[in-house]
Amino acid sequence: MRQFILALFFLGSGPTCISQTPEFNKSATGLIYPDSTIKKLKHIVDSLNLKFKVCDLNKVYQSKLQAKANFVSLKKDKINEAKKDIESNIPYEDFIRKYPNAEKEEELLIVKFKYKDYEDKDIVEFSSVELGSKGRHELEYEKNIGNYDKPLKGKWIYKYYKKTDYSAESIKAFYFTEELTHTSIPVTYAKMIQYSDCLVDTSTQIFYDKARRSGVRYISSPSSILKEFMDYVHKSTNRPEYQSGQNEKEQEIYWQKYQLWDSVRILRLDSIRQKDEKFNTLLQNAVKDALTNGGTNDEFEEYVERYYSPNAALELKRNRIVVGGCSMDNSPRIHAFNIAILSAETTNWEIFLRSHLDIMNDKFERASDGSYAWGQRKTYIRELEVLDINVPDLLLGISLRIENPANNHYYGNIGRLGRALAETDKSDEIETKILQMISDNQLDDYNRIILYYLFLNYNYNLENKERQVENKVKLQKAVNTLPDYLAKKITVE
Secondary structure: OOOOOOOOOOOOOOOOOOOOOOOOOOOOOOOOOOHHHHHHHHHHHHHHHHHHHHOOOOOOOEEOOEEEEEEEEEEOOOHHHHHHHHHOOOOHHHHHHHOOOOEEEEEEEEEEEEEEOOOOOEEEEEEEOOOOOOOOOEEEEOOOHHHHHOOOOOOEEEEEEOOOOOOOOEEEEEEEOOOOEOOEOOHHHHHHHHHHHHHOOOOOOOOOOOOEEEEOOEOOOOOHHHHHHHHHHHHHOOOOOOOOOOOHHHHHHHHHHHHHHHHHHHHHHHHHHHHOHHHHHHHHHHHHHHHHHOOOOHHHHHHHHHHOOHHHHHHHHHOEEEOEOOOOOOHHHHHHHHHHHHHHHOOOHHHHHHHHHHHHHOOOOEOOOOHHHOOOOOOOOHHHHOOOOOHHHHHHHOOOOEOOOOOOOOOOOHHHHHHHHOOOOOHHHHHHHHHHHHHOOOOOHHHHHHHHHHHHHHHHOOOOHHHHHHHHHHHHHHHOOOOHHHHOOOOOO
């Protein structure tokens, strides 16, 4: 039986936040996927590994555009005058002399990003790379963004902030001491990126463009056809009804009845379906309606998988994005797990791997996400290792940041990937590869810093304390090979 969070009201608000421990049930082998699923997936991976050996490995990947720059921030004092000076391209040294109260940070690594915001507007962002105890600085623009494609060495970019009831008038700016440039990713690492694109199909996405958001904070009313089927199921299986305004004792009694009903509902439905043709008729009508109009939930999708078609159940799940109601709400991860299982059963490798990587990277929408909830969200790296995937190359491939990725290229979360790598049985190989990449002056500065943080997170999550101490020494040695303007700002502690 699939793992579900069932709402108290069909497609209603339900419980505000639910936590589940352990997160997923495990098979006899200790994996979250059954043996039958693993066997199917292994066969697919064997084919993909062969495909990678014969595919074009000549694509040249470029690093993100990056350069050294100085940062200044001025509040209250002569803001309009400073703004005019910056617009007149005052030399950096002259600005510092003229405005001694300005905060400054020099020799920062600045990376340029382009993306679309939630309103689909083009945004260009310049962000410093955070090192040591200093935070990062960023300036983003949505107007006249073509101006920021011009040469910037020896020039300023700035943001002016008007005075408000909550903050003083201010200005923040970067002064570029180098031109923004990118370099080719060395072939050895480019193959890692290409391997990740070979496995994580870039032509596929989990959710359809028309997918609707669901969850405890997204209330959606089912269609009359869907509701008719669910009402029939609930009445036929004697589902207890929840009454608002119950006291604590009444709620406890209700939950006991609910859990009993949940434990036997499938057995009851198996019997009802054999005796009453109405079940199949209502289900078929509901599925046809839901595939067009959506509005489903976990419970209905379970019935679709069991009594109609796993393919149809997967389609319904791909049309529904589950948003976590709070930090302890693990329903988005359970939704991804259910998609992964169905994808494996229906031989949709592309959807399976993206879903599993989303679980590993905890790549979900939530209304809030406190750090106290992160620990219980496991990475499940072993599930990939048993499939004979080259896990080190896959995870390093989705760690590197590039300027010209394939459309829909999968990027991993460095913190989560570090934690996942700490659970691998290939720790020696992982450590050697990452430290070599940090020390490789053929790799761009930004990716070397990304890998520094990847190793930090990896080492932090190791259980072997002695190895942690040894690795700090190794990491500091690798850091010392970085350009001086970076190395001098990093002390491995």
